[in-house]
Amino acid sequence: MLREERHRYILNEVKIRNRVLLTDIAQQLAVSEDTVRRDLQQLNERGKLKKVHGGAVANSFHVYTYREDQIYAHEHKIEIATKAIQLLKDGGVLVMGGGTTNLEVARLLPEHLHLTVFTPSLPIAMQLIAHENIETIFVGGRLSHDAQIALGGETIKTFSHVKADYCFMGTGNLDATQGLTEFDWEVVQLKKAMIETAQQVVVLTISEKINSAQRFNVCPVTEIHVLVTELDLYDPRLTEFSAKGLNVL
């Protein structure tokens, strides 16, 4: 196990759970506690997390990147992407957010499908131009170093002129009462604008992010139309959402 892998694993855990225990990680990664301790020290020095007695917590000043989680739950993401693609109709207009799950969607889009896609995400745009029948419009703006997406006023303004059939929202935390939440204020603004564009708001998320919340609110659950996860349809974690009228896949 490379140090880099451990670091990514730890950061991902911190990002999802907001805190980690040193002993847990040592066990999960099958390395000594000393090694984990050193890892946490290094990540602490780089400002990626805040080391505390017994483990570490999220650093409130650090924006957690969307690429640190690219290795994890990859199987699930493929599954989610596959389900989500089935919602799309030929000739439709789609707005895609960032995140690795949406990247998977972009990769798995069938070649024959004709679509017009608006996206502020660099990796997703890169992936989309491989498809001949997809017209990709990159919604430009100032690029965020970590998230690899365009942010800021210009980007949001551009979205306000778009009318789309679907909006595929990627990463973010989803809670039945709090709704969709984010840790980065600028991303919140962008997501709000994207949701506005679309008739159908589709949230793609792995179960880990369900029933957890971040600092800022993007929208209530009622504004979401479809929820796509890797879970079974009758999983108890989903009942609250389907009760609120969401179409759960």
Add this chain to the structure above:
Amino acid sequence: MLREERHRYILNEVKIRNRVLLTDIAQQLAVSEDTVRRDLQQLNERGKLKKVHGGAVANSFHVYTYREDQIYAHEHKIEIATKAIQLLKDGGVLVMGGGTTNLEVARLLPEHLHLTVFTPSLPIAMQLIAHENIETIFVGGRLSHDAQIALGGETIKTFSHVKADYCFMGTGNLDATQGLTEFDWEVVQLKKAMIETAQQVVVLTISEKINSAQRFNVCPVTEIHVLVTELDLYDPRLTEFSAKGLNVL
């Protein structure tokens, strides 16, 4: 086993697994670890992956494209890029076109240099966000499938609001009498708009494209301020340009 084969194998492994162990590869390819180490070093220098202790991990900034192997005249491009970078001043505003030479510029930009860069090129934007001190603004629009850049009216309109110190123009054909030419009408429109933004127009081109012309005219030689090539300063192919007042590097 050719080096090229090993490189491909390694990159493919990285792409699939997101990480590789040096010892594994040495075994799988039946070569010494030293050789693999050197391979990883080279791939690291080219920005294709990130070398770490014990192996390598995927470089999240690298775009794994299909037309990967434009390594043609790669040495020259590095040389040109290095020269061109010396023109830049800290705190400046730069407009970058597409092309592999500009991609090289983006890759080789020194970490300490503070810049604001406007570009319509996806791969270049992808490369630029790796630099902490560079603010990248992607000028969005409809993406061209083959050129991997944004084209069309919106893109051009956005550039009309930009005032830059430099404009780095990449690929294109340059002739002493015809000036800068292109074969794609839409690219011509875009390049014109980009030239308009900048006080200094810098053309980066390998010698092969000098004294050849395409169908459409972008601008006369007189609108170009600096010409950067891999050639010696006193090469006969350049005299015509320096005679017309171009600063030749």
Add this chain to the structure above:
DNA sequence: AAAAAATATGTAAAATCGTGCACAAAACCG
């Protein structure tokens, strides 16, 4: 205050790295 947990520090073994060098293969050149 004592017990438990977590941390800091030192050390030794193992893995990995960098460098110089020899040798072979390939490319170059007259």
Add this chain to the structure above:
DNA sequence: CGGTTTTGTGCACGATTTTACATATTTTTT
């Protein structure tokens, strides 16, 4: 074609890094 240069590869060796364990110290909990 033969000789030279260049390039790539493997090996040896010392230097460095990484890791796990042992032990002492600090912090937290009871």
